[in-house]
Amino acid sequence: MEGPSGVREALADERGLVELFATPDAAERHPDLVAGARRVHLVTEDVMGALADTVSPQGLVGVAEVRDVPLGTVLATRPRLVVVLAHARDPGNAGTILRTADAAGADAVVFPDGSVDPYNPKCVRASAGSVFHVPFVEGGSVAETVAALRSSGVRVLATTAAGETSLDDADLAGPTAWLFGNEAWGLPGDDLALADQRVRVPLYGRAESLNLATAAAVCLYASARGQREAGGCRT
Amino acid sequence: MEGPSGVREALADERGLVELFATPDAAERHPDLVAGARRVHLVTEDVMGALADTVSPQGLVGVAEVRDVPLGTVLATRPRLVVVLAHARDPGNAGTILRTADAAGADAVVFPDGSVDPYNPKCVRASAGSVFHVPFVEGGSVAETVAALRSSGVRVLATTAAGETSLDDADLAGPTAWLFGNEAWGLPGDDLALADQRVRVPLYGRAESLNLATAAAVCLYASARGQREAGGCRT
Incomplete structure (x- = not known):
């Protein structure tokens, strides 16, 4: 999940947000999202750019569990x-x-x-x-x-x-x-x-x-x- | 209009297709579209690339008249x-x-x-x-x-x-x-x-x-x- 709204959706799900990668700026802007993640990694803008698929993930990339069902x-x-x-x-x-x-x-x-x-x-x-x-x-x-x-x-x-x-x-x-x-x-x-x-x-x-x-x-x-x-x- | 289907739509309109720019290959593939245009310009692939907004206009760019109404x-x-x-x-x-x-x-x-x-x-x-x-x-x-x-x-x-x-x-x-x-x-x-x-x-x-x-x-x-x-x- 990239960006604050995607991360927020993952957080609202019962399976939760497994990991959150955030730039220091983004972590400061979104304390609620940081508090909700099981693990948080503060990363530089360069690392964020390499992690993200979108051009502008607003400093947040989350890893969530979502799984297809039979x-x-x-x-x-x-x-x-x-x-x-x-x-x-x-x-x-x-x-x-x-x-x-x-x-x-x-x-x-x-x-x-x-x-x-x-x-x-x-x-x-x-x-x-x-x-x-x-x-x-x-x-x-x-x-x-x-x-x-x-x-x-x-x-x-x-x-x-x-x-x-x-x-x-x-x-x-x-x-x-x-x-x-x-x-x-x-x-x-x-x-x-x-x-x-x-x-x-x-x-x-x-x-x-x-x-x-x-x-x-x-x-x-x-x-x-x-x-x-x-x-x-x-x- | 770019590409054959767009050019065909313009041709079907009563106001018609004012001009058609085509690569020689495309002109050969679409004789019906060439026949329907008022003016046809054969152009190189390079010129086509410069004219077109899409990456792949399939060798055809048409100029059509379409106008908003009050x-x-x-x-x-x-x-x-x-x-x-x-x-x-x-x-x-x-x-x-x-x-x-x-x-x-x-x-x-x-x-x-x-x-x-x-x-x-x-x-x-x-x-x-x-x-x-x-x-x-x-x-x-x-x-x-x-x-x-x-x-x-x-x-x-x-x-x-x-x-x-x-x-x-x-x-x-x-x-x-x-x-x-x-x-x-x-x-x-x-x-x-x-x-x-x-x-x-x-x-x-x-x-x-x-x-x-x-x-x-x-x-x-x-x-x-x-x-x-x-x-x-x-x-």
Whole structure:
């Protein structure tokens, strides 16, 4: 974690901040962060520059523990909203989607084999702390992931511009997993065929598509709303 | 416009592609684009490198005409969905929001004074052609923009984490303008006070906020859906 807000997020997590590297100036500016870390190393600006991935970490780099969980652990919690991020390449995008999944109340995000590394520093940063909030799964094929979700009673919806169902018409009341694809080429036919339904985000203007993080936000918030409305009907 | 897809978007626009700079290789690969431009200049790789803003424009840079319109022109069309992007700083974000506004069927995007420049190459690129599809307005204060919208019968909703109304409860049936703020600090109190209502995107998990482009996508698609549902009820 780089910079004060990232370090603060790690500190708020129960697994805590394992180590904190700080320049003397930064340590003076952030006594609360220094007090919370298990081990603190004061370092020069040069060392900080060599440690940090960002150009300007504001004198703070923290080491935190965050660990992916097995898919079985997620399924045992009877999840109602899951994101499967297949073939994603841009770690910034992936982190943004992790943050959006958290905001929309998702129970887990799965990064199958061949997708971006959730531990990539750009993904961690773009998640704005959500890497600590939402359980994430790393590895497994898309086919295995979809099969496991389905056998746990989770409906799998794949997003594609050519989907047979418009998002507005999709039944989003029950446990749902969203399968999203690559930023440029989406989901291959094999993956699309695995899903229970292929859903398109409606395009009302002349844009040919949405970017991945935008499409994911629209779908996940539609699910959050659909599940809450359905919950209201059942009471 | 840089690269083949940007040049193709410009060519599809009625105002057309004014000039095309191409390396001999690129000209050979894209005869359709060369044929469509009013004037073509064959240039060396070195000249291409100096012309282009991107590292890899794939041998093509086009000059296209795209021009902002006065707010009055937009209002004369009786718009039903308008985006006001106040105090935005990141041109990539602004271009993504322009693309999302297009996809959601918005009638215009306003960039008031102090917001990002819609002609910024990063904004144009991130818009993925939507800069040609959606009329945009440049300049004017936020206060003037809001007043003009309201006097044309458009309800102005400001987005803020502390909004008194949840997006799920907002009345989105009528003509609506969404007022979005800065990526980091949102909208200042003065701007929030100008709006008819302050709306928050609900956060169901532990994320503290959404990023600007994500929040905009969720709000604009909620409007698109709300207006279509209301339209259905009236028939």
